Amino acid sequence: MSNVNKKIALITGPTSGIGKITALELAKRGYNLILLARNAQKADALQMEIGDQAETTFVECDLSDLKSVQKAVEKIHANHSRIDLLVNNAGLMMDHEEFSKQDIEMTFAVNHVGHFLLTTGLIDLLKAGKDARIVHVSSGAHQFAKFQIDQLVRPEKFSAWTTYGNSKLANILFSNELAERLQPMGITSNALHPGFVATSFGSGFSSFGSIVMWLARPFAKSPQEGAQTSIYLASSPEVADTTGKYFDDCKPKTPSKDAQSKFLATKLWELSEKLVKDYKPAKA
Numbered sequence: 001m002s003n004v005n006k007k008i009a010l011i012t013g014p015t016s017g018i019g020k021i022t023a024l025e026l027a028k029r030g031y032n033l034i035l036l037a038r039n040a041q042k043a044d045a046l047q048m049e050i051g052d053q054a055e056t057t058f059v060e061c062d063l064s065d066l067k068s069v070q071k072a073v074e075k076i077h078a079n080h081s082r083i084d085l086l087v088n089n090a091g092l093m094m095d096h097e098e099f100s101k102q103d104i105e106m107t108f109a110v111n112h113v114g115h116f117l118l119t120t121g122l123i124d125l126l127k128a129g130k131d132a133r134i135v136h137v138s139s140g141a142h143q144f145a146k147f148q149i150d151q152l153v154r155p156e157k158f159s160a161w162t163t164y165g166n167s168k169l170a171n172i173l174f175s176n177e178l179a180e181r182l183q184p185m186g187i188t189s190n191a192l193h194p195g196f197v198a199t200s201f202g203s204g205f206s207s208f209g210s211i212v213m214w215l216a217r218p219f220a221k222s223p224q225e226g227a228q229t230s231i232y233l234a235s236s237p238e239v240a241d242t243t244g245k246y247f248d249d250c251k252p253k254t255p256s257k258d259a260q261s262k263f264l265a266t267k268l269w270e271l272s273e274k275l276v277k278d279y280k281p282a283k284a
């Protein structure tokens, strides 16, 4: 297939773990790739590894910084007229409290708010895509969420698992809300749990946290296994018309009660709009 006719996929966090395997597999399956990453050296190495299997464009972006996301969306508009697949994969878990440049708790900033600005800024390009899909890499850890809308930006008390769980619940709520809003445009949106996967995830933890992660590693999936549900939702004809669902091991699964709440999805959308309002990208 000529490069012009190939589908275009944008993937966040393609420089490591699940995202890297997803990017490599999509390249093999005939997609051209927009690699959105914060580390230029790692992105270069990935582009070398993909070689001439696909056309790749690197877009530098730190998802914790809304200014950086705004610039990335503008750059994508300047160079592309459509996107057929968006994989919101980048994510982190923090073992201590930290705030982004815009003063948003870091886990929520990267895992949800940066992706919210990116995704909503790209909807016109997804609309121009062919049967476009959005895939959100969430986690079974959404079950640990204690979701209080007024505690997401500056939590009164920091707990690593609750904060991470809240951000992963936000991924599912955002996916569901997008599914509803984008259905008339023929764009699908689904979320997934990749399983427990041996990646760099949690490598920045304190010594206790790292020891727990290291002990659990023998029970983890390989990144190749962990990427299968992302690849399935991104490319399988079986799910071409499926939207607003949550998947685990390439099968639909019912997420927590909170993850099915329309009320929470609406409140999260309203909060997110407020947080990003000063960073709306100028369209090309």
Ligand SMILES: NC(=O)c1ccc[n+]([C@@H]2O[C@H](COP(=O)([O-])OP(=O)(O)OC[C@H]3O[C@@H](n4cnc5c(N)ncnc54)[C@H](OP(=O)(O)O)[C@@H]3O)[C@@H](O)[C@H]2O)c1
Residues within 6 Å of the ligand: 012, 013, 014, 015, 016, 017, 018, 019, 036, 037, 038, 039, 042, 061, 062, 063, 064, 089, 090, 091, 092, 110, 137, 138, 139, 140, 193, 194, 195, 196, 197, 198, 199, 200, 201, 202
């Ligand atoms: N591993 C698991 O067991 C597990 C389980 C459930 C869900 N997940 C989810 O799976 C997704 C992928 O995680 P992984 O396990 O593959 O972890 P990983 O190997 O640590 O990869 C995370 C990716 O996110 C990127 N990233 C982190 N912060 C960023 C920022 N501020 N701006 C831009 N990119 C950023 C990283 O970039 P750098 O390479 O520059 O660090 C990396 O490419 C995450 O959303 C995670 O929540 C993982």
